Amino acid sequence: MLSFQQIIFKLKQYWADRGAIIQEPYDVEVGAGTMCPETFLRVLGPKPYRVAYVQPSRRPADGRYGENPNRLYKHSQLQVILKPSPDDVIEQYLGSLEAIGIDLTKHDIKFEEDNWEAPTLGAWGIGWQVMLDGLEITQFTYFQQCGGIDLDVVPAELTYGLERLAAFLQVKDSVYEIEWAPGFTYGDVRFADELQFSVYNFEMADVPTLWKLFDLHEGEAARLLAAYPKKTEDAVQKARFPLLPAYDQVLKCSNLFNTLDARGAISVTERVGVIQRVRKLAVGVAQAWADQQETAP
Amino acid sequence: MSLPFLLEIGTEEIPDWMIEPALESLKAQLDGLGIAACMDATPRRLVARADGLVERLPDTAERVTGPRKGAPEKAVEGFARKQGVTPADLAIEGEYYTYLRKTPGRRMIDVLAESLPGIILKIAFPKTMYWTGKNGPRFIRPIRWLVALLGNDVIPFEIAGVKSGNVTYGHRRLGARAAVTTSTYEQILRDNFVIVSAADRRARIIDGISNLRVKDDPALLETLVYLAEYPTPILGEFDPQFLELPEEVLITVMRHHQRYFSVLDEAGHLAPWFVAVMNTSADPEGLVKRGNERVLRARFNDARFFWQTDQKKRLADRVEDLAHVTFQAKLGSYLEKTNRVVELVKELGGDRHAQRAALLAKCDLTTEMVKEFTELQGVVGGLYAKLQNEPIEVWQAIYDHYKPESMEDSIPRSRAGQLVSIADKLDTLRGCFRVGLIPTGSRDPFALRRAAQGVVKIMVEADLSLPIACDGELADFFADRVKFYFREVRGFRYDEVNAAMAASWSDLPELHTRLLRLKKIRPTPDFEPLAASFKRIKNILRQAGFEGGPFNPALLESGPESELSDEINRTKEQPIETVMQALRPKVDLFFDKVLVNAPDPAVRANRLAMLHNLLEQFRSFADFSEIITNS
Numbered sequence: 001m002l003s004f005q006q007i008i009f010k011l012k013q014y015w016a017d018r019g020a021i022i023q024e025p026y027d028v029e030v031g032a033g034t035m036c037p038e039t040f041l042r043v044l045g046p047k048p049y050r051v052a053y054v055q056p057s058r059r060p061a062d063g064r065y066g067e068n069p070n071r072l073y074k075h076s077q078l079q080v081i082l083k084p085s086p087d088d089v090i091e092q093y094l095g096s097l098e099a100i101g102i103d104l105t106k107h108d109i110k111f112e113e114d115n116w117e118a119p120t121l122g123a124w125g126i127g128w129q130v131m132l133d134g135l136e137i138t139q140f141t142y143f144q145q146c147g148g149i150d151l152d153v154v155p156a157e158l159t160y161g162l163e164r165l166a167a168f169l170q171v172k173d174s175v176y177e178i179e180w181a182p183g184f185t186y187g188d189v190r191f192a193d194e195l196q197f198s199v200y201n202f203e204m205a206d207v208p209t210l211w212k213l214f215d216l217h218e219g220e221a222a223r224l225l226a227a228y229p230k231k232t233e234d235a236v237q238k239a240r241f242p243l244l245p246a247y248d249q250v251l252k253c254s255n256l257f258n259t260l261d262a263r264g265a266i267s268v269t270e271r272v273g274v275i276q277r278v279r280k281l282a283v284g285v286a287q288a289w290a291d292q293q294e295t296a297p
Numbered sequence: 298m299s300l301p302f303l304l305e306i307g308t309e310e311i312p313d314w315m316i317e318p319a320l321e322s323l324k325a326q327l328d329g330l331g332i333a334a335c336m337d338a339t340p341r342r343l344v345a346r347a348d349g350l351v352e353r354l355p356d357t358a359e360r361v362t363g364p365r366k367g368a369p370e371k372a373v374e375g376f377a378r379k380q381g382v383t384p385a386d387l388a389i390e391g392e393y394y395t396y397l398r399k400t401p402g403r404r405m406i407d408v409l410a411e412s413l414p415g416i417i418l419k420i421a422f423p424k425t426m427y428w429t430g431k432n433g434p435r436f437i438r439p440i441r442w443l444v445a446l447l448g449n450d451v452i453p454f455e456i457a458g459v460k461s462g463n464v465t466y467g468h469r470r471l472g473a474r475a476a477v478t479t480s481t482y483e484q485i486l487r488d489n490f491v492i493v494s495a496a497d498r499r500a501r502i503i504d505g506i507s508n509l510r511v512k513d514d515p516a517l518l519e520t521l522v523y524l525a526e527y528p529t530p531i532l533g534e535f536d537p538q539f540l541e542l543p544e545e546v547l548i549t550v551m552r553h554h555q556r557y558f559s560v561l562d563e564a565g566h567l568a569p570w571f572v573a574v575m576n577t578s579a580d581p582e583g584l585v586k587r588g589n590e591r592v593l594r595a596r597f598n599d600a601r602f603f604w605q606t607d608q609k610k611r612l613a614d615r616v617e618d619l620a621h622v623t624f625q626a627k628l629g630s631y632l633e634k635t636n637r638v639v640e641l642v643k644e645l646g647g648d649r650h651a652q653r654a655a656l657l658a659k660c661d662l663t664t665e666m667v668k669e670f671t672e673l674q675g676v677v678g679g680l681y682a683k684l685q686n687e688p689i690e691v692w693q694a695i696y697d698h699y700k701p702e703s704m705e706d707s708i709p710r711s712r713a714g715q716l717v718s719i720a721d722k723l724d725t726l727r728g729c730f731r732v733g734l735i736p737t738g739s740r741d742p743f744a745l746r747r748a749a750q751g752v753v754k755i756m757v758e759a760d761l762s763l764p765i766a767c768d769g770e771l772a773d774f775f776a777d778r779v780k781f782y783f784r785e786v787r788g789f790r791y792d793e794v795n796a797a798m799a800a801s802w803s804d805l806p807e808l809h810t811r812l813l814r815l816k817k818i819r820p821t822p823d824f825e826p827l828a829a830s831f832k833r834i835k836n837i838l839r840q841a842g843f844e845g846g847p848f849n850p851a852l853l854e855s856g857p858e859s860e861l862s863d864e865i866n867r868t869k870e871q872p873i874e875t876v877m878q879a880l881r882p883k884v885d886l887f888f889d890k891v892l893v894n895a896p897d898p899a900v901r902a903n904r905l906a907m908l909h910n911l912l913e914q915f916r917s918f919a920d921f922s923e924i925i926t927n928s
Contacts, residue, residue, distance in 0.1 A: 016671025068602065070595050085428065085439065090309060094469065104470045108575035108585045109342070110524055113312035115424070126426040126438070128310060134555055134573060142426055142439075154428045173591065264621060270628045 004180040014099040015052040023053035033079030045293040060262035069174030074161040075266035083155035124146035147286020153253040207265040214256040221249035250281045300448035302347040303477040307442035310340045311522035339526040354402035363394035371408035477863040491526045505530035512559040525576035588788040603665035615660040621652035627732040641720035654694035722748040730771045749778040756805040785853040823881040831921035848906040857890040
């Protein structure tokens with residue numbers, strides 16, 4: 001039986017063998033692997049890229065104090081970006097499942113329509129949820145647009161739900177019973193996170209403080225975006241402009257929004273407006289980034 | 298020589314519900330080429346096959362006229378050169394040199410090679426994608442291979458870098474790639490675990506569950522037929538203790554989330570079994586069965602957890618929480634909507650049960666169960682209300698208040714449920730129209746057409762004479778929905794609906810009654826002639842610009858005119874059914890013998906007044922001039 005970490009090793013090795021750069025998780029809180037710069041920004045522009053990384057993904061509203069066997073505040077996604085998407089991308093994907101010991105001649109695999117959309121990122125794609133014996137194990141998306149920009153090259157994004165895959169392979173009814181490494185369960189490693197962040201997100205997060213932080217990060221991102229030298233012909237000045245730090249500020253806003261939302265602190269009338277604020281920043285960064293890529297030496 | 302034709306467009310998995318419309322679109326385009334194709338499809342291929350194609354289209358000939366007979370030699374030579382011949386090849390017809398230009402018919406394979414790429418990329422899909430790059434071709438999913446054969450030859454063309462050939466692909470794991478001919482195609486795919494015919498796949502599923510009492514679900518069956526290339530049903534079990542949960546919840550989890558059929562026991566109750574349909578040939582080790590059982594167990598555990606969690610807070614205590622649930626960005630929260638709906642139910646004459654139901658109707662939107670299984674909104678609220686000892690009138694009204702969800706669905710079973718459903722839908726319609734969220738063409742994101750049709754259906758079928766009370770665009774919108782309902786759902790003819798609605802449509806049950814009467818008298822011998830006469834009267838009045846005036850019996854001429862007047866008096870206040878027979882000959886005779894446009898203006902005005910009165914008499918029943926007559 002493969003442990004949780006062995007599943008990750010094998011998948012990373014599989015994609016490394018197919019030319020993917022193996023990245024480490026991004027070090028700013030995100031709600032999904034898609035939001036990391038390695039996906040959100042790299043899919044823009046014509047340059048080919050292949051990358052795979054595990055991304056802990058925080059969804060404050062999904063926390064259940066560690067009491068629900070299938071629901072987590074923070075779950076782990078293995079994110080794979082293949083840009084451009086190879087013609088045999090589905091075969092390659094199925095091969096990755098075989099690489100972690102799933103004999104697909106003995107299982108039922110189906111691709112069910114599931115188009116992905118992230119309004120706060122101005123991004124959407126066409127794709128499927130991949131069902132293995134009735135269990136959704138992967139979201140498979142052909143990106144079409146990101147940051148409101150039609151993509152030059154269509155990347156395939158594979159997002160594996162690692163806890164689900166591990167529970168499937170190890171035949172566990174609760175994610176907390178997954179063997180992470182010999183002698184250690186998922187619960188041993190992660191239970192405290194689930195409990196404490198649930199308490200914080202639902203009960204103790206200080207709403208005025210979070211709003212203040214939101215405004216600060218938003219202000220910093222907006223300040224940087226406003227300073228991006230849009231018209232200048234000076235390619236060097238453009239190339240050194242800190243868009244990646246600006247994007248970090250956007251990610252901070254996104255996570256603060258999710259936390260405030262879980263806390264029940266965002267009223268109906270505010271909600272749409274706050275989403276718009278984050279979207280505006282994300283789209284702004286994406287557009288500046290596309291420009292920077294085009295003009296940078 | 299007559300040739301068989303095969304086209305297989307190999308793709309990645311196409312959404313099940315888009316496949317049949319895509320086949321129709323492809324078939325129609327092939328029809329345009331004169332190819333009557335039989336269509337088949339699996340999730341990964343769209344297939345067209347035909348027999349009896351000609352190898353070559355017929356030759357054509359055209360006679361080209363050249364210079365006159367007496368024209369200079371140079372001109373004749375020039376004409377011949379242009380046709381690629383010498384003057385000796387020309388004919389003389391009448392006064393002119395002519396040439397019979399023959400064009401050999403094109404080879405069918407060339408015609409197809411030229412047209413198929415365009416045809417394939419023109420297949421209509423609701424949503425398309427690009428995959429080779431920004432300006433690349435668009436299709437529903439990436440095209441990965443193309444089989445195109447005419448007889449034994451490959452029809453050569455290319456789409457998105459994919460060249461046509463004679464090689465197809467079998468099942469993703471049980472099959473392989475294989476060369477085919479038009480005659481071996483289906484069998485070779487079958488050997489590679491792909492059943493090309495939807496009918497055969499359907500039969501395979503039905504056959505596999507024939508020994509079970511499976512809850513009938515044609516829509517799910519169709520989905521599964523187009524979700525698998527080699528569908529095989531398997532029976533799974535779940536812990537009978539989950540049967541404590543309401544059937545509605547269990548069936549929703551199985552059907553909507555897992556695409557399983559529910560199974561009934563001998564007494565017709567839900568049994569602790571389910572049928573999953575695999576996209577593979579068999580499950581000899583029971584791995585797929587166990588996998589699906591585990592997924593279902595987790596889902597049911599979630600549902601039970603939600604059920605128990607939700608009981609910690611009564612529906613009645615959740616009303617205030619609706620302030621945090623958006624109804625629509627421009628229309629505020631569900632709390633505001635709830636308050637409006639309660640008021641509206643009151644206005645519509647709802648009793649205290651109906652008002653209570655309206656107050657609680659949306660509370661289930663704050664429950665864990667509905668957050669997870671949104672399609673159970675209403676139903677869950679009803680079940681919780683029942684559990685929390687709300688009276689039967691109240692919980693049933695909550696349970697039913699989204700009904701009818703389609704024109705095939707039933708209306709809410711109780712008066713309270715009907716009123717809450719009407720008020721909820723009317724509120725949505727009024728709100729959306731007020732802020733400009735009005736459906737256009739095929740775009741109707743808030744399903745306002747369904748909402749309005751639901752209101753109409755309830756009012757008619759529950760015999761509720763309530764004013765719809767709206768004006769402007771919303772009134773026009775409702776008028777269209779009323780027409781749609783009576784025509785498409787109830788099968789009245791469109792001119793009958795127009796005629797009856799022209800009289801009035803503010804009271805829908807009353808409109809329904811008139812329509813039934815109209816339908817009944819329509820085939821009687823006097824009806825259409827009378828309707829034709831009424832149309833004539835309407836035209837006469839319109840041309841005369843006559844809008845009513847005094848009627849003076851003293852001005853009547855004896856004979857047909859006064860006889861008609863007497864008949865009009867006799868039939869006043871009587872139902873149309875009893876007067877038609879006597880009225881028709883009098884009207885006919887009048888038009889036969891009497892000139893409406895009499896020279897004396899007073900007489901003329903009087904005749905117009907009489908005809909006007911005749912129309913007025915039936916105006917509240919129908920405007921007969923809307924009836925299309927054969928005469």
